[in-house]
Amino acid sequence: MSRDVYGRETLQGMSWDLIPVFFWLGCALIVAHALYRAFLAPKKR
């Protein structure tokens, strides 16, 4: 967020501080799936 020339709040875009959040979210989902496949996933029929 920022303010325009009239002092109104305006959207500027996404914060790039979130880049590590989305990167580590991807890593966490990968680890979660790998653990699921190793220990929880049903075996083949």
Add this chain to the structure above:
Amino acid sequence: MTEPRAANTPPLEAADRIVRHAGVDRAFHWIAAVCVLVLLGTAFLPVLGLSFGWVTIHWVTGIVLIAALLFHLVRALSWRRLRAMWIDGRDVSDALAVVGSTLRRDAGGPRKSGKYSFAQKFIHHAFAAVVLTAAVTGALMLVRIDTPWWQRDPYWLSNATWGVVYVLHGLAALLLITMVLMHVYFALRPEKHLFTRSMIKGWITRAEYSEHHDPQRWQVK
């Protein structure tokens, strides 16, 4: 799981192969993949401190991606192709069966799918939504830069509307970081090698077809 072929096994005959992805579809996939990686690199590497002239590479690559998406959309808009990708009741039932087997800890394994499984359809639709959002908002943002064909016009939309466009473009880009990581991870998993190979070479074997696909749901010649 399909056993790897021994080194002294004779080469597969053409009749043993089933085409899963036509050459034109594989070309689209890899062009889109390269474009997305270049777009993510040119978007985020400067943010992470690597300075280079990223703007021209970014918008030119964006135009290539938009052209590829338009081509794919036109090609996909046939009834047969739409039906192959549509998530129907049986796909949802398959997904619920896997969840149920996991919770019960039984050996219920995944059922045989049609050409695409529920997970493959889901990830396709997720990529479609996110990449199309990035492409449409990116196309709008082209108005704000000078190109050989037009002069920039930053006042084409109101500040508030540009803000929404930038938020959607940035959110799509951030989501793509997560999604690309996961997509590459699944492509590299051993049990998915047949699908990765089919996206490179185009085919799966008849044995793989019998093992993974329900012939009622994916009929091949």
